[in-house]
């Protein structure tokens with residue numbers, strides 16, 4: 275087992291570090307000069323994607339969070355409506371399926387019971403009330419999900435052993451960024467996505483250099499019982515994923531909020547006993563996030579902010595700013611996931627939990 279971990283203390287840490295390579299492998303050979311290539315999905319995909327007028331994404335757990343990011347990307351780039359839903363909810367309701375809607379499942383394992391049931395349910399809708407086609411974005415080949423879907427886009431994360439998903443999530447995001455570009459073509463944003471993806475490897479490397487800083491910061495979380503994660507726009511689902519990682523492996527209660535919702539409830543919880551983690555890249559939301567941070571500070575909250583080095587935010591009383599390298603906006607949600615994975619990892623190690631096999635959780639949930 276020690277050899278399989280390649281010198282790392284846990285599979286999770288090894289898998290976090292592998293992201294530099296696997297994220298690059300996931301886009302390689304799949305980008306053209308005018309954007310991501312539909313051929314990555316299969317020979318018939320280009321004609322089919324040209325017909326798509328809306329997208330429904332269904333998934334569970336971490337994969338669901340990837341879907342939530344994709345909604346921002348698909349709607350802003352391709353200008354078509356996109357809905358994202360938990361598979362366990364979708365499978366028991368009566369969805370209204372718009373015309374020419376693409377049904378997308380996201381799954382690392384390809385065997386999650388609810389996601390598979392959702393796919394079967396989608397395919398069984400009466401003709402005329404159903405989907406245009408089904409696409410599985412999956413990490414494992416030859417699974418129930420890939421066998422039963424019309425189209426497949428493989429993430430190339432390689433085997434993921436740690437129960438808490440890391441590289442499977444970020445490679446899903448690479449695939450979803452590509453899908454948003456394919457749906458947007460021909461359009462400048464498709465070119466932009468393709469260019470940004472090519473800077474992925476070096477961006478992740480630069481973020482991993484923050485590992486020691488994050489390990490130190492983790493100490494502020496070890497004796498706490500609650501933590502709040504804040505983000506806006508596509509960083510809101512990244513905050514959800516950061517909170518989920520912390521819950522899964524360090525058993526801290528963590529909750530994510532869209533920062534604009536603070537005053538509708540969570541501000542009442544803020545005190546110096548509940549660390550607040552915020553994500554502040556330089557995007558359209560930065561100024562809004564800054565004023566949300568003020569709301570937390572004014573109430574004595576202890577803030578940890580992952581911010582672009584050009585954000586203008588500086589550490590001070592009650593505020594620790596972790597400077598992130600500047601990252602192209604199109605891939606920022608992918609890069610900002612990494613410090614949150616490291617944070618959860620170091621908190622769990624400091625607490626002495628079973629990082630790779632957290633209590634009560636399974637890698638793949640194949641029963642309902």
Ligand code: G6P
Pocket residue numbers: 334335336337380381382383384385386389437438439635636637638639
């Ligand atoms: C389990 C795993 C999670 C995963 C979820 C969905 O809960 O512990 O890490 O995100 O299942 O799994 P899938 O294989 O469908 O992505």
